[in-house]
Amino acid sequence: MHQRTAIITGASKGIGKAIAHRLSHDGFVCVLVDVDAQGAKVAELLGKSSVFMQCDISKEEEVKTLFSKLERVDVLVNNAGIIRDNMIWKMQVEDFDLVLNINLKGTWLMCKEAAIKMKEQKSGRIVNIASRAWLGNLGQSNYAASKAGVISLTRVLALELGKFGVLVNAIAPGLIDTPLSQNLTEEVRLKLIHAQPTPSMGKPEDVAHAVSFLCDEKTQFITGQTLYVDGGKSIGAGI
Numbered sequence: 001m002h003q004r005t006a007i008i009t010g011a012s013k014g015i016g017k018a019i020a021h022r023l024s025h026d027g028f029v030c031v032l033v034d035v036d037a038q039g040a041k042v043a044e045l046l047g048k049s050s051v052f053m054q055c056d057i058s059k060e061e062e063v064k065t066l067f068s069k070l071e072r073v074d075v076l077v078n079n080a081g082i083i084r085d086n087m088i089w090k091m092q093v094e095d096f097d098l099v100l101n102i103n104l105k106g107t108w109l110m111c112k113e114a115a116i117k118m119k120e121q122k123s124g125r126i127v128n129i130a131s132r133a134w135l136g137n138l139g140q141s142n143y144a145a146s147k148a149g150v151i152s153l154t155r156v157l158a159l160e161l162g163k164f165g166v167l168v169n170a171i172a173p174g175l176i177d178t179p180l181s182q183n184l185t186e187e188v189r190l191k192l193i194h195a196q197p198t199p200s201m202g203k204p205e206d207v208a209h210a211v212s213f214l215c216d217e218k219t220q221f222i223t224g225q226t227l228y229v230d231g232g233k234s235i236g237a238g239i
Contacts, residue, residue: 010080018204057106158224174230
């Protein structure tokens with residue numbers, strides 16, 4: 001039996017790094033993809049079963065080149081994403097385009113190339129990291145729209161690829177302790193924490209555990225779903 005291969009985008013830090021560590025622990029050969037060359041250090045720490053490939057996922061030719069170097073792909077985890085927050089009357093068009101290009105178009109390009117390989121293999125798993133923000137967040141008209149698109153994309157791909165043995169799901173994290181959230185002011189961070197049913201921040205490992213579950217070979221009858229890892233924030237509690 002072959003050793004399963006997993007691609008993780010945005011793997012140089014935060015949630016992506018935690019996912020890479022978890023899937024490596026689960027026995028996957030991990031292909032760490034990031035535009036940031038720091039991903040090479042993560043791959044080095046994970047050892048011989050991991051490799052780093054630098055790629056801008058918003059560029060079709062770079063994505064095609066990436067997949068051309070891989071014999072097979074058993075799992076794709078689309079984690080890469082950025083934010084450029086502002087109220088809509090202050091938001092620059094360039095910031096809308098940039099967020100949609102990476103968060104949605106980049107995810108779509110990765111899914112397209114993975115779908116070609118997985119369809120031929122008649123097996124595979126795609127896990128798209130969306131966000132609870134798709135339900136709406138002040139100052140995130142670009143980010144929330146991009147993540148809503150990721151959830152819709154997930155549902156469509158589950159319909160298109162199910163008959164080929166490919167399962168496609170999304171995970172929607174809430175407030176997770178990452179370098180991004182650590183840049184928040186203490187006042188804002190505490191306000192967000194106390195708005196949740198579970199008054200705490202999640203850890204990147206919480207998301208990684210959910211990815212591991214969806215990629216486990218024993219998980220065979222779940223597709224087209226969005227799993228919230230958000231301390232209950234998605235049920236509408238708090239502010």
